Amino acid sequence: MLIEDVLTEFKRTHLEHIEDIIITDGFEGGKAVVEYFRGLLLTLKGTSSEAIKVSVKWDGAPAVVCGVNPDNGKFFVGTKSVFAQNAKINYTKKDIANNHGTDDLGQKLLKCLVHLKKLNMQGVYQGDLLFTDEDITRKNIDGKPNLTFTPNTITYAVPEQSDIGKQVDRAKVGIIFHTTYVGDSIANMNAQAGADIEEFSRSPDVFFDNATYKDVSGSAKFTDEETKQFYNGIEKLEGLLNNIPRNLSSLLGQNNDFVGYFQMYINAMVKQGQVPTNVNQFLQGFKKFYADRMQQQISGLKAQKALQLRQDKMKQMPAFLTRVKQPLQAMLTFYKAVQSMKSFVMKKMNQAMAIGSFSQTENGLEVTEPEGFVAVDKTGSAVKLVDRLGFSRRNLTAINKFKN
Numbered sequence: 130m131l132i133e134d135v136l137t138e139f140k141r142t143h144l145e146h147i148e149d150i151i152i153t154d155g156f157e158g159g160k161a162v163v164e165y166f167r168g169l170l171l172t173l174k175g176t177s178s179e180a181i182k183v184s185v186k187w188d189g190a191p192a193v194v195c196g197v198n199p200d201n202g203k204f205f206v207g208t209k210s211v212f213a214q215n216a217k218i219n220y221t222k223k224d225i226a227n228n229h230g231t232d233d234l235g236q237k238l239l240k241c242l243v244h245l246k247k248l249n250m251q252g253v254y255q256g257d258l259l260f261t262d263e264d265i266t267r268k269n270i271d272g273k274p275n276l277t278f279t280p281n282t283i284t285y286a287v288p289e290q291s292d293i294g295k296q297v298d299r300a301k302v303g304i305i306f307h308t309t310y311v312g313d314s315i316a317n318m319n320a321q322a323g324a325d326i327e328e329f330s331r332s333p334d335v336f337f338d339n340a341t342y343k344d345v346s347g348s349a350k351f352t353d354e355e356t357k358q359f360y361n362g363i364e365k366l367e368g369l370l371n372n373i374p375r376n377l378s379s380l381l382g383q384n385n386d387f388v389g390y391f392q393m394y395i396n397a398m399v400k401q402g403q404v405p406t407n408v409n410q411f412l413q414g415f416k417k418f419y420a421d422r423m424q425q426q427i428s429g430l431k432a433q434k435a436l437q438l439r440q441d442k443m444k445q446m447p448a449f450l451t452r453v454k455q456p457l458q459a460m461l462t463f464y465k466a467v468q469s470m471k472s473f474v475m476k477k478m479n480q481a482m483a484i485g486s487f488s489q490t491e492n493g494l495e496v497t498e499p500e501g502f503v504a505v506d507k508t509g510s511a512v513k514l515v516d517r518l519g520f521s522r523r524n525l526t527a528i529n530k531f532k533n
Contacts, residue, residue: 144503147512148467149395151460152388155378159370162467165504165512166363169474173351173359183342183478184323186500186513187305188283189257191234195245196253199313206241208234209255211315218315237261244302247332253310254324256337259285259303278303283500293336300336307340322505342478342502351477362470369466372459380456384449386419386442394418399517408461412450419446471514478502 147165150158168181195206203220207228210217217228222239229235240261260278267289268277274289276297287294297303306326312318324339351359374380381387394415423443430436450457501515 144511144513146517147471147504147514148464149392150512151373151377151463151467152381152391155381156370156373156375157378159373159463162512163363163366163370165506166359166366166470166474168506169504170351170356170359170363173474173477174356182323182505184307184340184503184505185305185342186503186515187257187259187307187340188281188500189259189305190281191237191258192255193238193241193245193258193304194253194255194310195241196250196310198253198315200315204246206238206245208238212318216315240302241304244332244334245304247330247334248337249330251328253315253318254306255308255310255320256304256306256324259305259336260297260300261303262301265297296333296336299333301334303336305338305340322503322511340503355477359470359473362466362473366463366466366470369459369463373463374456374459377456377460380453383453384446386446387449390419390422391415393422408458408465411461412454412457416447416450419443472516475502475514475516
C-alpha cells in the first residue's frame with residue numbers, strides 16, 4: 130500500500146506527539162507512524178515526497194490571529210479568542226484596551242494592529258509572535274554579535290550582520306504564520322495547516338515567514354550511511370508493530386480511564402524530567418500514578434456513590450493492567466522505538482535552522498534544540514515531533530504570560 134493510501138485512511142483531527150499515536154489510535158495509528166517516517170526518509174534523502182510536508186514549530190507567544198474579517202471586510206488582530214463564543218475581535222486601539230487591557234499583551238497586539246496591516250493580507254491567518262522591537266537585545270555569542278529575543282521559553286539568536294539579522298533589526302514586529310482559516314464568516318471558519326505568504330506585501334517594519342521547513346544550507350540531507358540507518362529503524366518498527374494485536378484500541382478501551390490517564394502520567398513524568406527508560410518501569414509507575422490520582426479524588430468526596438465509584442476504579446485498574454500486560458508491553462516497546470527514531474530525525478533537521486536557539490540558565494545562554502517540527506500528510510492530518518524532555522518540560526513548567 131502507498132504512503133498516501135495509509136495516511137488517507139488515517140485522518141487525525143488533533144495534533145499528537147508522534148510516539149503517542151500508538152496509545153491513542155492503536156494498531157492503525159502504529160501503521161500511520163511507520164508511513165510518516167517513510168515520508169520523512171524520502172524528504173531527508175533529498176527525494177521529493179508529496180506525502181509528507183514538514184513545518185517548524187516556533188516557540189512564539191502570544192498566538193496572533195489576524196486578517197480581513199469576511200463579515201465586514203475590516204482588518205483585525207486578536208488572539209485565539211476571536212473564535213470564542215464571546216469573540217474578542219480588535220479593529221482599533223480602543224478595542225484592544227477593552228478586550229485585553231493595556232499591559233504586555235495589549236501593547237503587543239497594538240503593534241500587530243499597526244504593522245501587520247501593512248502586509249495587505251486578504252484572508253485570515255494565525256501566527257506565533259516572535260518579537261516586537263523592544264524585545265530585541267544585542268549579545269555576543271561565541272565572540273560574535275547577535276540579536277536575541279525570547280518570546281516564550283526558548284531564546285532565539287541571529288547573527289547581527291546576516292541578512293536575517295538586518296531584517297530583524299529593522300522590524301517593529303516579528304511573526305511566523307503557520308495556519309490559514311477558511312470560511313465565509315469568523316464564526317464558522319475552519320483551520321488549515323500552512324500559510325501561503327507569497328501574496329503578502331513586504332514591509333521593513335515586519336519580519337515574517339511561514340513555518341515551512343527550509344534546508345537552505347543542505348546540511349539536513351541524509352548521508353548514505355544515515356539513510357541506511359534510518360531505513361533499518363523503519364524496518365525495526367514494522368517488526369515491532371507485528372507484535373501488537375490488531376484490536377489494541379478495543380483492548381485498551383475495556384478500561385475507560387486508561388488512555389487519558391496514561392497520557393497524563395507521561396506528561397507528569399516529562400514535567401519532572403523522569404520519563405521511565407523501560408517497559409516495566411512504565412507500567413509500575415503508571416499503576417502508582419493512577420492510584421494516587423484516585424486517592425486524591427476520594428479525599429475530596431463525601432457522596433457515597435461517588436466514593437464507591439472511585440474505589441471500584443482503583444481495584445479495577447491493576448486487574449486490567451495484568452489482563453492486557455502482553456499487548457501493553459508490545460505497545461510500549463514500539464513507543465520507545467518511535468522515540469529513538471524521532472530523536473534521530475530531529476537531530477538531523479535541527480542542523481538546518483538559520484536562527485539559533487538557546488535556553489537561559491544561571492550560567493548564561495546554553496545551546497538548545499528548537500521546539501520541534503510538524504509533519505503533515507496530504508489529507509491535512511499532522512503529528513508533532515518535539516523533544517519532550519527538553520522543550521516540553523520547559524513549556525509545561527513555564528508561566529503563561531499571555532492568558533487572555
